[in-house]
Structures are given as structure tokens and as C-alpha cells.
Amino acid sequence: MSAESEIKRRIRERGTNGKITFAEFMEVALYWPQGGYYSGGEPVGAHGDYYTSTAVHPSFGALLAVQLFQMWHQLGCPKPFTVLELGAGNGLLCRDIRSYATKLSERFAEALRYICLDRRPTMAYESGTARTSRVLADGSPFKGLTGCILSNEYLDAFPVHQVVMTADGLKEVYVGLDGKELVDLADEPSEPGLARRLDDLPIELAPGQTAEINLALDRWARDIAATLEQGFVLTVDYGRTAKDLYDPEARRRGTLVTYHQHVQTDAPLTLIGRQDITAQVDFTSVAIVGEKAGLETLGMVSQREFLINLGLEHLQLQLLDRGLSPQQVQANLAGISDLVRPDGLGNFKVLAQAKNIGSPPLWGLDHTEEAAALVAGLPPPVLTEHHLSLPDGRNLGGEAGFEDFWPT
Numbered sequence: 272m273s274a275e276s277e278i279k280r281r282i283r284e285r286g287t288n289g290k291i292t293f294a295e296f297m298e299v300a301l302y303w304p305q306g307g308y309y310s311g312g313e314p315v316g317a318h319g320d321y322y323t324s325t326a327v328h329p330s331f332g333a334l335l336a337v338q339l340f341q342m343w344h345q346l347g348c349p350k351p352f353t354v355l356e357l358g359a360g361n362g363l364l365c366r367d368i369r370s371y372a373t374k375l376s377e378r379f380a381e382a383l384r385y386i387c388l389d390r391r392p393t394m395a396y397e398s399g400t401a402r403t404s405r406v407l408a409d410g411s412p413f414k415g416l417t418g419c420i421l422s423n424e425y426l427d428a429f430p431v432h433q434v435v436m437t438a439d440g441l442k443e444v445y446v447g448l449d450g451k452e453l454v455d456l457a458d459e460p461s462e463p464g465l466a467r468r469l470d471d472l473p474i475e476l477a478p479g480q481t482a483e484i485n486l487a488l489d490r491w492a493r494d495i496a497a498t499l500e501q502g503f504v505l506t507v508d509y510g511r512t513a514k515d516l517y518d519p520e521a522r523r524r525g526t527l528v529t530y531h532q533h534v535q536t537d538a539p540l541t542l543i544g545r546q547d548i549t550a551q552v553d554f555t556s557v558a559i560v561g562e563k564a565g566l567e568t569l570g571m572v573s574q575r576e577f578l579i580n581l582g583l584e585h586l587q588l589q590l591l592d593r594g595l596s597p598q599q600v601q602a603n604l605a606g607i608s609d610l611v612r613p614d615g616l617g618n619f620k621v622l623a624q625a626k627n628i629g630s631p632p633l634w635g636l637d638h639t640e641e642a643a644a645l646v647a648g649l650p651p652p653v654l655t656e657h658h659l660s661l662p663d664g665r666n667l668g669g670e671a672g673f674e675d676f677w678p679t
Contacts, residue, residue: 274303274544275453277366282448290445292312292461294486297539297548299428305629306544307429311344323365323424324507324616326659328606330651332367334581335421335505337646338635342419342503343382345631351384351402353418355411358425359387362396362405363657369400374649386413392532396657410490419503420495426508426552427565429491431483433525434465434605436476441466444481446540453540459654462486471559477519483527483550488560496564496626499578503633504566504624507574511620512550517553526551553618566624570636575617577635578610589651 272280278299283288301308324331356365365385384402387395390409398537404538406412410484411420433444435457442457443465460466467483469476476482497503516522529536531546539548579648587607590600611617623633634642 273306274299274308275306277303277305277542278446279448279451280451282432282446288447290447290456290458293433293444293446293455293539296390296446300539300543300548301428301430303544308544308547316504319464322659323360324610324619325360325367325423327609327616328603328654329367329370330583330586330607331578331610332364333371333652334578334583334635335364336368336371337642338505338633339383339419339421339636340372340379340645341634343379343643346502346628348378348419348562349383349417350382351418352379352382353384353389353416354388354417355386355413355416355420357388357411357420357495358428359392359421359654360388362387364423365403366396366400366657367652369403371649371652375645384418394425411494413498415500416498417501419505420499421505423507424509425444426485426488426491426506426557427510427549428547429485429487431527431550432461432465433481433483433527434460434469434476435462435481436478438478441469441476448559455540464489468556472513472517472553472555474517476517476524480517480519480523481525482522483519484526485550485553485556488553488556492557492560492564492566496561496566499626501627502625503569503628504561504622504626506552506557506622506624507619508552509619510554515544515551516551518553527562550578554622557622558624566626569623569625569630569633571620571622572636573617574619574621575611575613577621580638580642582643583607583611585643586651589647590653593651593653595653601636603651606654606659630649634664664670 277298281601299307304310309659339354346352365387368382369385372383377513387405388408388411390407392407395405435442435444437457441460441531443460444455447454447456464486465484466484488522510516516526527539527550529539529548531544536542553570562568587604590603609616621635623636
């Protein structure tokens with residue numbers, strides 16, 4: 272049974288005026304085993320529907336390795352130091368992190384145990400890499416880890432509820448049927464947690480405003496807090512603080528979007544199972560639910576700031592000394608540029624949280640000479656056959672040059 276057929280079956284099962292929440296619709300559309308979006312081919316890359324930082328250039332994974340190296344030291348150089356990557360996908364980020372870890376320190380590389388966690392089977396670029404394993408599960412089956420729980424573009428794929436503020440108060444957006452066609456309709460909220468989430472935030476929805484609420488964050492926070500005995504949580508994703516995310520002037524219709532073959536379609540009730548459905552992450556709520564679960568918020572910066580703080584500029588400069596062809600240099604510079612593009616990946620957010628270690632300073636959150644000196648003495652990573660090859664050195668998001676992003 273296809274994802275669309277399953278959605279319609281569930282609606283009919285609920286009676287004459289049957290309906291399901293948008294969160295349930297999104298869950299089936301994305302994850303239904305027979306025809307859900309993530310049950311098909313690889314969604315990332317030139318032949319997929321979107322790009323990720325991991326695919327754009329290995330410098331992303333390399334600099335995450337630098338941050339993990341500092342975390343390892345702050346924890347007293349434990350062995351093992353476990354990195355649990357949530358939503359690891361094809362394992363390319365694992366491969367890039369492990370590759371650069373060997374350049375940072377042999378002791379660190381030997382201590383590093385990497386677990387790729389995902390709910391779906393896929394290609395595994397990390398296969399054959401030492402001290403690396405892959406686990407298929409929906410949620411973390413681990414307890415008592417010391418290290419870091421890492422995710423990149425993971426929370427944005429959580430199914431979200433949609434709500435709308437009406438003259439009669441808060442209503443929830445459901446998916447129903449009009450004949451054979453799927454339609455959206457508004458009714459009373461399916462659970463009180465929707466209103467409670469909004470009450471926890473320093474915002475107020477305007478009349479007529481639509482918004483998304485990710486109630487699955489509560490389970491996520493409890494899950495990772497129970498998994499982590501001591502260490503850090505690094506969350507990289509696109510999103511905003513609640514005040515910005517729920518701004519009625521800027522985002523009156525919410526942030527839910529759909530993508531099909533790199534084209535933003537914004538029609539979630541069509542192309543079911545063939546397009547990505549995603550909403551921006553409410554990082555204020557991520558921090559709040561984390562604190563309720565026992566995680567301390569260390570800080571949040573843009574991806575651009577995070578990578579520059581960790582020494583991205585030095586990796587860019589060292590590319591010129593690698594003996595690459597002009598075309599290879601251009602392709603690598605284009606990939607690095609895309610990682611920090613202010614109107615693209617560079618505007619993603621990086622949230623750092625911790626458990627049972629206090630509030631240690633992190634290189635990625637604030638520029639330090641220590642991180643810069645470490646990276647300056649190491650060879651830069653270069654594009655491989657597993658990464659995107661940007662034609663003629665052009666950026667995915669425009670034509671601006673790399674030098675535009677560095678302070679003079």
C-alpha cells in the first residue's frame with residue numbers, strides 16, 4: 272500500500288468526517304515503509320531533492336572533528352569517546368570526521384567510537400571504518416554514553432503539528448477527504464500540549480497566523496538526556512529562535528515547505544512520498560525541552576560563525592598549497608564558500624548543550640587562537656567522489672566569491 276493510500280485509509284477509518292493531524296500525515300508521507308519519501312532512493316545530492324553541508328564539502332566534517340577533539344579533552348580524554356550521530360543517513364559525515372580525527376591526534380582517533388543511528392537502511396559510506404558501527408532504530412537504544420550526540424539536519428524532518436489562530440482561539444490544521452481529494456481543515460487541537468508549548472514561548476500568534484509545533488522534541492530531549500551520561504549535544508539545522516520563527520509579519524503562513532528535485536513546491540498534499548516535507552526548527556523550544564530533561568544550554572551561533580571560529584579560513588588558504596589543478600581548486604573553494612553562505616547553509620544554526628560537565632567554553636561558539644593554530648598546522652580535506660562536484664567551481668546558492676565572507 273502506498274503512502275497516499277495509507278493516509279486515505281486512516282482518514283476513512285475515522286468515520287464520515289474523518290481526519291488525521293498534519294503530524295500523522297507527515298509521518299506517513301515521509302516514513303511509510305511502502306512508498307514513504309525516505310523509503311525510496313537517496314534524497315541528498317544532485318539527483319535528489321536537497322543538499323546538505325556534509326555533501327557540499329568535507330571541511331564541514333573536518334571542523335566538527337576539531338570541535339569533538341576539544342570536547343574529548345574537556346572530558347578528560349576518555350576511552351572510548353563516543354559520538355552518536357542521529358539521522359546519520361549515508362554515513363558520509365562519519366567518514367569525514369573519522370578521516371580528519373587521524374590528523375588531529377592518534378590518541379583521539381583511537382579513543383573515538385562512532386555510532387551511525389538511523390531509522391532506515393541506506394548506503395553506508397562509513398562501512399569498513401575502524402571503531403564505527405551502524406544501528407537501525409527509531410530513537411536511541413543506548414544508555415550511559417560519554418562523548419557527544421551529534422545531528423545535522425535531523426530535527427527539521429520531525430513530523431510537526433500545524434495550528435492556526437482564529438477569532439475563536441487556537442485551532443489545529445487536520446488533513447481530511449473531499450471525495451477522493453485530500454484537503455486541510457481546522458478543528459479543535461488534538462492535544463493540550465500544543466497550547467502549552469506556545470505558552471512556554473515569548474510569542475503570541477496573530478489572528479489568521481499559521482504555525483508549526485514540533486511536539487516530538489519532548490521525546491527527543493528525554494531520549495538523548497537518558498542516552499548521555501556525560502558530555503555534549505551538538506545540533507545543526509536550519510531554524511530560528513521562537514521570537515523570529517513565529518514573527519507574524521515575516522512568517523504569517525509558517526515555515527512548512529516541500530521540495531521536489533531541488534524545486535520548492537509548497538504543496539504538501541500532492542506528490543505524496545515523492546517530495547520532502549520540512550519545517551524550520553524552533554531552537555528556543557529545543558533549548559527549553561533540553562533544560563527540562565537535564566541538558567544545559569551552552570550557546571547557539573550560525574553555522575557560518577561556528578565554522579569560521581573553528582578555522583575554516585585556514586583550510587581555504589591551505590588548498591592553494593595542495594598541488595591541485597585550477598579546476599579542483601575552484602571546485603573546493605566553491606564548496607567551502609557554500610558552507611558559510613549567509614543566505615544559505617551559513618545561516619543554519621548550531622546549538623550546543625551539555626550534561627554533567629558544567630559550562631565549558633567551546634571553540635565553535637567563540638573565536639580562539641587555539642583552534643586557529645591547531646587547524647593552521649594541518650592539511651585541508653578535499654572533495655572526494657562521494658561529495659558534490661560543483662561544476663566549474665560555481666556555488667550552489669549564487670555567484671558570490673569566497674573572499675566575500677571573511678572579515679578584513
